[in-house]
Structures are given as structure tokens and as C-alpha cells.
Amino acid sequence: MIEDSLTASLPLDLDSEQSGPKPTTSLHRRHSPLATPHYQQQVLADLPLESLPYQGDFQTAIAQHGWTSFQPAELEIFQINIGKLCNMTCRHCHVDAGPDRTTENMNRETIDACLRALDLTNAHTVDITGGAPELNPNFRYLVDECVKRGKHVIDRCNLTVLLLPRMEDLPQWLGDRGVEIVCSLPHYRKLNTDAQRGNGTFEKSIEALRRLNAVGYGQGNPQQRLTLMSNPVGAFLAGNQAKAEQEWKAGLLKNHRVTFDRLISLNNMPIARYLEWLETSGNLESYMELLVNAFNPATVSGLMCRNTLSISWDGRLFDCDFNQMLDLEVETPMGRPHIHDFHPDWLAQRAIATGRHCFGCTAGSGSSCGGAIES
Numbered sequence: 042m043i044e045d046s047l048t049a050s051l052p053l054d055l056d057s058e059q060s061g062p063k064p065t066t067s068l069h070r071r072h073s074p075l076a077t078p079h080y081q082q083q084v085l086a087d088l089p090l091e092s093l094p095y096q097g098d099f100q101t102a103i104a105q106h107g108w109t110s111f112q113p114a115e116l117e118i119f120q121i122n123i124g125k126l127c128n129m130t131c132r133h134c135h136v137d138a139g140p141d142r143t144t145e146n147m148n149r150e151t152i153d154a155c156l157r158a159l160d161l162t163n164a165h166t167v168d169i170t171g172g173a174p175e176l177n178p179n180f181r182y183l184v185d186e187c188v189k190r191g192k193h194v195i196d197r198c199n200l201t202v203l204l205l206p207r208m209e210d211l212p213q214w215l216g217d218r219g220v221e222i223v224c225s226l227p228h229y230r231k232l233n234t235d236a237q238r239g240n241g242t243f244e245k246s247i248e249a250l251r252r253l254n255a256v257g258y259g260q261g262n263p264q265q266r267l268t269l270m271s272n273p274v275g276a277f278l279a280g281n282q283a284k285a286e287q288e289w290k291a292g293l294l295k296n297h298r299v300t301f302d303r304l305i306s307l308n309n310m311p312i313a314r315y316l317e318w319l320e321t322s323g324n325l326e327s328y329m330e331l332l333v334n335a336f337n338p339a340t341v342s343g344l345m346c347r348n349t350l351s352i353s354w355d356g357r358l359f360d361c362d363f364n365q366m367l368d369l370e371v372e373t374p375m376g377r378p379h380i381h382d383f384h385p386d387w388l389a390q391r392a393i394a395t396g397r398h399c400f401g402c403t404a405g406s407g408s409s410c411g412g413a414i415e416s
């Protein structure tokens with residue numbers, strides 16, 4: 042059982058402050074209505090956005106710019122979400138991850154099904170996400186199997202997880218395999234980062250970055266690429282990515298002697314705990330208005346749902362990690378396939394599922410797991 046092997050493999054009590062900052066708890070733990078994907082969809086659908094451009098409807102917006110059918114391009118990226126378990130509970134988390142999510146973690150059988158499916162495609166990249174994916178006992182097995190297959194592997198890392206016991210060797214282990222590490226860090230200043238992710242996050246993150254630098258990450262070697270991923274601390278859009286990268290590089294070097302290779306900036310998606318924060322802070326309607334008014338048609342062809350397949354811990358298939366959290370499964374002419382009965386041809390025929398949350402990806406310069414879409 043995954044829960045038993047998880048408990049045995051965990052580096053320490055993930056509920057403790059020592060394991061990672063926790064400015065809130067998961068919606069799931071609080072039995073909040075927002076823990077239910079359907080309820081989240083309803084909250085977004087009920088907003089009075091009809092007076093906005095495109096009547097606040099994403100399908101209308103893309104159709105007016107020529108996308109009357111919204112279908113995928115060639116599949117390039119397998120994004121595997123191997124679980125919701127995390128040592129942190131950040132306020133903006135669209136996964137609603139946390140230490141209490143011990144049930145939703147991918148087992149070896151499903152990982153093997155992902156690998157068999159991967160072998161049926163020409164996808165060049167495997168993007169491993171969570172939760173904190175490193176906490177899944179099958180994480181290193183999955184990385185090794187993908188590296189053996191010659192894939193570019195990405196580990197989406199919250200940084201603080203690298204400080205946990207039994208994780209000390211991980212920077213070197215990942216570096217030896219050429220894994221790109223994409224680390225979430227809201228801001229290069231302590232105040233902004235700790236406001237979103239909890240007190241102490243910034244210092245732990247800097248320590249983790251130092252450990253990554255010490256084994257060669259973040260110094261221009263494409264085999265040890267260190268990417269930082271920022272998101273706005275508040276109800277506004279991500280700023281200019283290229284400009285921010287220069288500022289971050291100078292700030293982190295000057296103040297902390299830390300280096301990294303590139304910065305990607307993402308918009309926050311109105312899903313799960315960020316949706317909760319928008320509601321409780323009274324920003325929900327104005328944030329959605331901002332997203333709709335900032336719709337940028339030039340981003341549509343580059344949306345990540347067009348070249349990515351997102352797989353959940355239990356092997357269900359989605360167009361992207363956001364649709365996964367809203368439970369909007371892939372629909373094909375053959376029904377809703379599972380990773381066990383994966384067939385690339387069926388997937389190519391699907392229409393991508395969309396909703397109002399999609400305006401988060403098309404606002405401003407656009408936003409995807411690879412950062413801004415339009416430079």
C-alpha cells in the first residue's frame with residue numbers, strides 16, 4: 042500500500058514546523074467546500090462577468106480569434122503529478138497540497154503504466170510535479186527510468202524539501218542525471234516570499250539554493266540547469282519576465298551569493314487555495330476581470346495544454362495540471378482514457394477542455410509551466 046510505504050519512507054513528521062513553513066492548512070483538511078473541484082468550477086461560473094469582453098467566456102474569446110476548435114498540437118511533454126503530499130502548505134497552492142495528503146500519491150504500478158505510455162510517444166520531456174514530488178517513494182525510480190529513455194527530466198521542487206533528512210544527497214543525485222530543477226520562489230526578497238509561503242521559507246530556500254550551487258547547479262551548465270519560478274504575491278499579473286530575471290540575478294548574487302540560470306514567471310490561477318485567498322480578501326471578481334480584460338490572443342497557440350499531457354496520481358489524463366485540479370478530464374471520441382489504456386491517436390483527436398480559469402493562461406504575456414508564452 043502506498044500509504045504504508047509512504048509512512049515508512051517519510052524523512053520526519055511532515056506536520057511539524059521543522060519540516061517546512063505552513064501559513065495555512067489544506068482545504069481538504071478543513072473540509073472546506075472549495076476542496077471540491079466541482080464547487081470551485083461553480084464559484085467561477087457564477088461570477089457576473091457577462092459585461093466583459095467575450096462575455097467573460099473563454100471559448101468565445103478564442104473562437105473570435107480563429108480557434109473555433111481547440112485541439113492539441115504534437116505531444117512534447119509528459120507532466121506527471123505524482124502526488125499531493127507536501128512538507129509545506131503555501132497560500133497560493135493550486136493543488137491544495139500539504140502534509141495531510143498521504144492518500145493521493147502515485148504507486149509503482151501507475152508509474153510503470155506512465156512509462157509504457159511514454160514509450161508510445163515522441164515526447165522529449167518528462168515534467169515531474171506534485172505536491173513535493175521528492176516525497177513519493179517512487180520518485181527516484183521514475184527519474185532513473187526517464188533518464189534511461191533519454192528524456193529531459195524536470196523536477197518541480199519547493200526548495201525547502203531539500204533540507205529534510207534523507208534528502209541531503211538529492212542535489213548531487215539529480216545533478217548526476219542531468220535533471221533540470223525548477224524551483225518555486227515567489228520573490229527574491231524575504232518579505233514577499235514569506236508572506237505567501239510562511240515565515241522562514243526564504244531562509245530555507247536560500248540554504249537549498251546554496252546546496253544546489255555547491256554541486257554545480259545554476260552556473261550555466263545545461264546539464265545542471267537551475268530555473269526559478271516566480272508568481273505574483275497578490276492579485277495582479279506576472280511582470281516582465283526578462284526584466285525580472287536580471288533583477289533577481291543581481292539581487293540574489295549581491296545579497297546571498299546565490300546564482301541560477303533562468304527565471305520563469307507565472308500568473309496565479311484562480312483555483313484551490315489561491316481561489317480561497319481571492320474570495321476571502323475580496324479580490325475574486327476584480328482579479329477575474331483583470332484576467333479577462335488582459336486576454337492576449339497571441340498566447341493561444343503556445344498554451345501548454347496544446348503540447349502537454351497531464352497525468353494525475355491515480356493515472357487519469359488531463360490537458361494540464363490546472364484542469365487536473367478542477368477534475369476536467371480528457372474526453373476523446375473513445376471516452377475518458379486512463380493511463381493504463383493510453384493510445385496516442387485517441388488523444389490527438391480530443392478537444393481541450395476549457396473554462397474561465399483558462400483566462401489565467403492567456404492574460405498579459407501569457408502563462409504556462411514554462412513561464413511567459415509571449416516574450
Ligand code: SF4
Nearest residue numbers: 344346361363399402
Ligand atoms: S488552464 Fe491553461 S493550459 Fe489548462 S486548458 Fe486552460 S488554457 Fe490550457
